Amino acid sequence: MENKTYSDTGSGHTIVFLHGFCESKQVWEAFTQPLQQHFRVIALDLPGHGNNTQNNSSYSMESMAEDVKQQLDELGVQQCLLVGHSMGGYVTMAFAEKYEDRLKGLCLFHSSALPDTDEKKENRNKTIGYVEQHGVDNFINPFIEPLFFRGNREKLKNEIELMKTIGKQTPQKVITGALAAMRDRPDRTQVLQELAIPVQFIFGKEDGAVPLEKALEQCHLPYNSTVHFLGQTGHMGMFERKTETQQALQKFAETIYAGSQA
Template sequence: MKTKVNGVKIAYDIHGIGVPVVLLHAFPLNRTMWEPQIEELSKDFQLITPDLRGFGESEGTNEPYLMELFAEDVYGLINSLGLEKVVLGGLSMGGYIAFAFYRKYPEKVQALILADTRAEADTEEGKKNRKALADQVIGEGTKVIAEQLAPKLLGKTTRENNRALLEKIKDIIRSNSMAAIANASLGMALRPDSNPILEKIQCPTLILVGEEDELTPVALAENMKQKIRNAELVVIPKAGHLSNIEQPQAFNRAVKKFLKNL
């Protein structure tokens, strides 16, 4: 399905009925990354999975995709669906967008799911790397980026034992537009530190992290758990940065348990 919000057509899927759960995908993937969650979670909840601006089947614009811009798109989608409150979940960049959304629209959030993400802004070195990635994808294309990034997104266990999944992640990255990857990379470099809002988060919060996540390690998840008043932390064994895809059963089990207790 597609709907026009905030000046662009946003593609999204809806599965199931019940409490609405909006899941925001990671960089540089798209909504297909949530396929391992759809069948299980849509039995009890309404799962809404958008392609973020420029990614997948959603229209793009020629500007840095600030996390606040993505959040405004998500707000527009939620309103277009007539939803008063949602459970908002995001993995990696999706988590950065969830923070931006909560900063601006806390009244719309029934609960938060923060997976394999961090509250900290990029370091100066991190910002330079984001800019370099943006330049590289425009200069060399998505195939090169897919080869570089896909192994870093997965944990050691997956890299060694699930070659098919590694290739699938490469395929998803290659399917996205060069411009979207560049614009989102620039936008992430500009995101603020979200640590100041952690203690202001009032809603129930589930923090998930892969035990083998090298990009947003367990220590960063523990930091969020300490600062968010009503948070629980689940570490997913044998998973890296894409814990929902690498260990979907454990991920789904933790999410279902959390949602059923709301």
């Protein structure tokens, strides 16, 4: 199982988890355990991350969404609740744009349908240059800790170290490719507005990556949306507010699957 690009546990209706930038399916390991009692839980490695060594010349959100579709096809998943953290949420939106019929619902977990601002694009370019010049370790070490709210960092030291370990295993070309792909992703707020499926948003009030005003710009757009704002939480709710986010996701999954046959 160790070399697989996915984990597949539990049974019943399916929830699929996509990790974020410089992460792997491993970030969901502890988080998804209670959900496995009630659902089939699948966590995927996106191309270039974790055990997914697929050699992509392009790390676009669209190409990663195609990889997700291929993995779901191989796993026999016809429909699922798709949960995307950060960059995984960008992939989720690309997937929803093309394959909405494969989704019962989606969750943007500290993520966004909005494109990068000009300032953020410039920051992505600077980061690409930094990674190319100084290497992966020098980038990851200062990158991870600020993803967590300051007040949570001491108690979550082990989780921060886990994130650093996972991040340092990400090849340099994957990091720079993913940064460029995030920089170039389109505005998908129109997709969000036109979705017929339920959408769940989980936001951290102290999230520097998805600021509160950006969260508020989009959470009202879907026809059917459920929104959770988490106080004293940065970008990593699966660690910072594990129980609350587990319960929110479970409730959302139970609602969208109510009355459906597994």
